[in-house]
Amino acid sequence: MQGGLEGYDLIGDVHGCGATLGSLLDRLGYHQRGGVYRHPRRKVIFLGDLIDRGPRIRLAVTIARRMVEEGEAHIVMGNHEVNALAYSHRAPGSPGYEWLREHSLRHNRIIKETLEQYRDHPQEWEEALAWFLDIPLYLELDGLRVVHACWDQPLVEELRREHPDGRIDEAFLAASAVPGTLAFRILDRLTRGTHVPLPEGVEIQSGDGFTRRSFRAHFWAREPQTWGDVIFQPDNLPGDLENRELSPEERSYLSYYGPEQPPLFIGHYWCEGIPALPAANIACLDYSAVKFGRLVAYRWSGESRLDADHFVWVRVPREEQARPQPWEIDFD
Numbered sequence: 125m126q127g128g129l130e131g132y133d134l135i136g137d138v139h140g141c142g143a144t145l146g147s148l149l150d151r152l153g154y155h156q157r158g159g160v161y162r163h164p165r166r167k168v169i170f171l172g173d174l175i176d177r178g179p180r181i182r183l184a185v186t187i188a189r190r191m192v193e194e195g196e197a198h199i200v201m202g203n204h205e206v207n208a209l210a211y212s213h214r215a216p217g218s219p220g221y222e223w224l225r226e227h228s229l230r231h232n233r234i235i236k237e238t239l240e241q242y243r244d245h246p247q248e249w250e251e252a253l254a255w256f257l258d259i260p261l262y263l264e265l266d267g268l269r270v271v272h273a274c275w276d277q278p279l280v281e282e283l284r285r286e287h288p289d290g291r292i293d294e295a296f297l298a299a300s301a302v303p304g305t306l307a308f309r310i311l312d313r314l315t316r317g318t319h320v321p322l323p324e325g326v327e328i329q330s331g332d333g334f335t336r337r338s339f340r341a342h343f344w345a346r347e348p349q350t351w352g353d354v355i356f357q358p359d360n361l362p363g364d365l366e367n368r369e370l371s372p373e374e375r376s377y378l379s380y381y382g383p384e385q386p387p388l389f390i391g392h393y394w395c396e397g398i399p400a401l402p403a404a405n406i407a408c409l410d411y412s413a414v415k416f417g418r419l420v421a422y423r424w425s426g427e428s429r430l431d432a433d434h435f436v437w438v439r440v441p442r443e444e445q446a447r448p449q450p451w452e453i454d455f456d
């Protein structure tokens with residue numbers, strides 16, 4: 125471990141649960157001094173998706189950003205940071221009103237709370253966006269790997285070729301807005317993972333209020349045969365689609381991460397219930413904090429086989445008065 129570190133505490137999707145993040149850091153033994161949470165022997169790695177949906181988005185971003193800038197934490201980019209960047213950058217060459225991410229009703233809705241909470245703090249929002257662009261898409265350090273949604277080795281290598289530290293730039297962001305480009309495939313796979321389209325006319329009415337025409341697939345089944353072998357999301361497939369055979373095209377489109385690979389940490393998949401390990405070398409730390417689930421960390425101290433006893437979490441109760449309150453954190 126670099127610099128005599130004891131280990132890393134990896135933290136899943138915060139989604140604006142800034143006060144809950146403060147509680148989790150307290151529980152992990154971090155202490156806030158001068159507005160920065162620090163631990164004498166450990167560092168945090170955030171798995172991305174700090175923003176959108178939750179009640180204290182600015183607090184979540186401020187806590188994470190100050191820790192990263194002070195060298196107390198690392199972070200990888202989530203699809204919500206990608207969305208915010210594309211939503212806020214004009215498409216090159218187009219006069220006026222074209223954005224890299226169209227301001228459609230659906231896209232407006234995803235970023236709504238973030239824009240509302242930053243409305244009276246435009247300078248702070250500009251600085252947050254500039255910081256988002258500086259966040260790498262993946263991390264590989266001290267024997268562990270971190271990515272928001274899916275580790276795809278060939279695409280990580282493609283990214284590394286032009287961007288050795290995993291950080292993108294505005295040109296990459298612009299290229300990624302065009303489906304089919306290499307930049308699109310890298311950003312989409314690493315921050316959104318793989319989604320298999322549903323048959324014509326079939327939709328999932330998801331628990332988060334969105335209608336979906338595809339399902340999220342995972343990447344740790346060695347020889348998956350059916351859709352049920354790879355689905356990884358809280359919503360079940362309609363009817364008997366779990367038994368549907370994966371087509372050769374679908375199978376070749378999926379990524380695969382084998383059990384001999386280094387430990388990998390991901391967020392993104394809004395799991396529910398008690399944190400569990402999907403594989404001995406993979407931990408997903410998104411347990412739907414913003415939907416009154418759990419904000420989850422994994423305390424990693426160098427082990428190559430992960431251990432479910434190393435999860436640490438804070439529950440987010442539905443009752444307003446039982447939730448962590450922002451004034452309990454002496455921040456500014």
Ligand SMILES: [Mn+2]
Pocket residue numbers: 137139173202204391392393410
């Ligand atoms: Mn997320």
